[in-house]
Amino acid sequence: MMDISLLLLVAVAATFFAAGIVKGVTGMGLPTVAMGVLGALVSPLAAASLLIVPSFVTNVWQLAAGPSFGPLARRLWPMMLAIGAGTLAGTSLLAHGDTALTTGALGAALVFYAAFTLLARQIRVPARLEAWLSPAVGAITGIVTGATGVFVIPAVPYLQALGLDRDDLVQALGLSFTVSTVALAIGLASRGAFHADSLVLSALAVAPALAGMWAGQIIRQKISPQTFRRWFLFCLIVLGAEMLLRPLVS
Known part of the structure; x- marks a missing residue:
């Protein structure tokens, strides 16, 4: 259970507005920002519970807006199935694990993702390797998602390496994030870790998240998305490093 105060309500609204801006500009990042910021204020389990509804709504929107749902679903179903199974397995750590351990794991996941994205060269996955790489990447992504609430590792770099065009890539990301969100909700609920107060607050976070996405789409027209x-990503590294080191200095 979570103590809901005015300060927490303001923090949640501000966090999801900022996360929505990131998603509006870049096409992803809402769960990552939400887990990073809220994970510094509450436990990773509480943060993961809060992101369920806004993540689901914004990612279904992103998924439905694309042109190729059927072909992508047929191509990526082994990866999506593995994401679901891995997430269900991984939620045992998030739901029942030591808070210091899950906070450190979340920080490590944020630092790794941001550093990898900043420094790694774009790679391409040969078509002949996709049949066995997809379920392997999906399983790893699911375990990381279940343990930390972060959906992006290694699914995002892998999907970017498949050579999809821009619209298909955005829709594929929406599909991956939607499956991750649903599996995370089921995994937490099955372990008694997804409570009614979290669901209410999570639903209230939809409005600032959508407002942030709208603002982010405007910002995207005025600044360089790459900048x-x-x-x-630099901010994610700083935030993740603080969370990773927190158990060592507390």
Whole structure:
């Protein structure tokens, strides 16, 4: 259970508005920002519970807006199935694990994702490897999602490496994030870790998240998305490093 105060309500609204801006500019990042910021204020379990509804709504919107749902679903179903299974398995750590451990794991996931995205060269996955790489990447992504609430590792770099065109890539990301969100909700609920007060507060976060997405789409027309993304990743590294080191200095 979570103590809902005015300060927490303001923090949640501000966090999801900022996360919506990031998603509006870059096409992703809402769960990552939400887990990073809220994970510094409440436990990773509480943060993961709060992101369920806004993540689901914004990612279904992103998924439905694309042109190729059927072909992508047929191509990526082994990865999506593995994401679901891995997430269900991984939620045991998030739901029942030591808070210091899950906070450190979340920080490590944020630092790794941001540093990898900043420094790694774009790779391409040969078509002949996709049949066995997709379920492997999906399983790893699911375990990381279940343990930390972060959906992006290694699913985002992998999907970017498949050579999809821009619209298909955005829709594929929406599909991956939607499956991750649903599996995370089911995993937490099945372990008694998804409470009614979290669901109410999560539903209230939809409005600022959508407002942030709208603002982000406006911002995208006025600044370079690459510059915005670079500063966003630098901020994730700082935030993740603080969370990773927190158990060592507390």
